[in-house]
Amino acid sequence: MTEAPAPLLPIATGARVRVVIATLLRRHRGRAVATAALFLVASALGVVLPACLGRIVDAVSNDAGIAVVAGWVVAAGAGAVGAALAMLWAARVLAGLVQDVLADLREDVFASAMRLPVSTVDDGETADLLSRVTGDVDAVAEAGGNVVPVLLSAGFAIGVSVLALTALDPRLALAGIASVPFYLLGTRAFLRRSRVVFREVRVREAARSQAVLEAVEGIETLTALGEQDHALERVSTRAEDSIRMQVEGVRVRNRLFRWINAGELVGLGAILATGFLLHAGDAVTVGMVTTAALLFHRLFDPVGQLIFGLDDIQRAAIGLARLVGVIDLAPATPREAPVGVGDREPVVRPRVGIELRDVGYRYPTTGRGISDVTLSIAPGTTTALVGSSGSGKSTLARVIAGHHPPTSGVVDVEPETTVPYYLSQELHRFRGTIADNLRLVAPAATHDQMVAALIAVGAEWAVDSLTSDDAGARIDEGRIQQLAIARALLADPAVVILDEATADVGLHHRDAVEAAIRVLRRDRTTVLIAHRLEPVSTAEQIIVFAEGRAAQRGTHRDLLATDGLYRRFWLAQTEGPQLHRSPNEHLPPNELLPPNEQRGTP
Incomplete structure (x- = not known):
């Protein structure tokens, strides 16, 4: 049909x-x-x-x-x-x-x-x-x-x-x-x-x-x-x-x-x-x-x-x-730009928690969306959303970000004035110098602030060419995303949403970009969306989505110990041939850990 x-x-x-x-x-x-x-x-x-x-x-x-x-x-x-x-x-x-x-x-x-x-x-x-x-x-x-x-x-x-x-x-x-x-x-x-x-x-x-x-x-x-x-x-x-x-x-x-x-x-x-x-x-x-x-x-x-x-x-x-x-x-006028660290007096970043109670959202024309999502994200922790394409994880992230008003339920972000910073897989290198690109979120950012942000995300390569007009010719996808993460650091948000931020950076730069993301996640309330589960495994809470609903939730260890979608995802990515292993054949304790935490063997 x-x-x-x-x-x-x-x-x-x-x-x-x-x-x-x-x-x-x-x-x-x-x-x-x-x-x-x-x-x-x-x-x-x-x-x-x-x-x-x-x-x-x-x-x-x-x-x-x-x-x-x-x-x-x-x-x-x-x-x-x-x-x-x-x-x-x-x-x-x-x-x-x-x-x-x-x-x-x-x-x-x-x-x-x-x-x-x-x-x-x-x-x-x-x-x-x-x-x-x-x-x-x-x-x-x-x-x-x-x-x-x-x-x-x-x-x-x-x-x-x-x-x-x-x-x-x-x-x-x-x-x-x-x-x-x-x-x-x-x-x-x-x-x-x-x-x-x-x-x-x-x-x-x-x-x-x-x-x-x-x-x-x-x-x-x-x-x-x-x-x-x-x-x-x-x-x-x-x-x-x-x-x-x-x-x-x-x-x-x-x-x-x-x-x-x-x-x-x-x-x-x-x-x-x-x-x-x-x-x-x-x-x-x-x-x-x-x-x-x-x-x-x-x-x-x-x-x-x-x-x-x-x-x-x-x-x-x-x-x-x-x-x-x-x-x-399209709306008649563009939206206002965010305010970055260079545009305000130094303040202590608030610790922000997020509560979702029976949240639902449906796109008016397609009918796709999420249903009955209840979720608590503690201040300063990372919650990862995983699932197949169309399962609802990105929709939920956009509801939290304020892009979509929920059609049912309540999204409670405290304090209410918090504006989440949304970073997607789309790669954008804007016209102008590297400094111009960084100042999009903080027009008054100083040279020292920009250098500090670049070093923090491992982009030392950009420090000497901050104001060079031809530096953009040498910037590839991975480095473009490093600059995007440096922009996020300059914005200094209390809540950051990372929607497949490493999907298009290529294998050559993936480790560097994931290291930069770990820096960005530090002491911030983070919502992390990814198809690759290695970075997800370090999150304090993991939610597995299927057909617009939360099908599983727990830590990496908890989810691996239970037969379900997450365990099958993990085995498919790390133990390909063992995908169909019976759930009763338990993995050795060492295999329950993400690769960067596994113990060495003699």
Whole structure:
């Protein structure tokens, strides 16, 4: 059975998208008007060639002489050259306009994405926002750079050609209308079906990406639980759903091709037949019929480009709607920055305890979350939350951090003015020097304070390059996270929440980052989330989550002595082949200790 994708972030209406596009174009009103004028001139010059060819046919039919024919040939050449030059100029101006508009759109989208509350992002699937700021931005950029110039040129060419055909002889223009029903019926069927198909393509791509992310990020836990096959099946199912929807999109386009080809055949045949009858009655010349046929034939490419381009326009429009949804969802103003040690008088850090009583939280759209969590965290101690991806541990951490207000129960942090410091697995090295990066949490931090924080987290490598502009080029993922932990020390919080803080630092720097985290945890109330259990094993309290509830709790020793999820996690990570050992086959006492506490053997 196909798994339905979770509800995602909102999508803007077509009217709202048009308002945003109009607002972006108004910022460049002069170039927008100049672009339209240049395309109009290029299209008008494009009519010169078929008109001159018709005149040439009449001149030859009437034996007008070589001079007359040569004059029309020169005029045809001049018109073609003029049209090409005007089109190149128009395309160049349009390219600059499109890139500037896209740049404005990107800035608005990324600025809005950075202002989104954590609870809003987590309410949908993580990959939805990722697919919007990557795939949708790329789709809109591709349409803006490649499709918009073609469609704008096609639109002007169609309008000018129809006017020229009508001016030549309205009866010939009416004959060409025979093609219109085919275009309208084909386009209507295409738009009605493609609007649904291409929207579903984006949604299913986001769902597939989310399944891949969850499988990759939780591989250790999934392996420990023997759930890797289920995760791979989920990725496969969502990938197949995405492929099926893309195949359906190809079928929709192929049906449109048949309608367009039929319209071209009927329209051109109608013009030639009408021209034959009118010429038989001496109402039009052969040259006029020739010009009419060439003008109608000139519509083939623009009409095809316009209708075929609806494919890309549909995808770009859906992408724009998703991007505008991000813009509209973001709060109008950014949140206030935290206050660090350099911004206040020295105070004694309070000892903060945390009490949770029957706490529950559910994301409004997905229904995922936590239920009936009761927990007591003593001041200055570390409580670790472990479990598979989606089990609720990160949700609980964000409830404690204040990112999500609980939907039931009570979260009691004493004193109430305490603001937990949240450090995630996301790696961010901000623009500027290392000192600029550290002062994000404490703008008035002194040089000595920054040096002390760096040394405390083992980042002596950064001391001599605190104010160097090119130091960032040598900073890799592990060192970026060391700087993040140094920032946390400068903020000097009473409560720190570490959500998979070592997940993306790589094996080369993992030990250094975990040592820095141990320094940060010292004498602070800490909530630690990790898939790797070695750092977890030193916590005073460990909570094992499953399906949004606390399934086990206790110390490392207590949990290893009991058959359950934690014991299976630990064995999978430290004693891989012994994963299925019977719980009655007790481990030697030495194996109950984390590796850094085990006694040496003779």
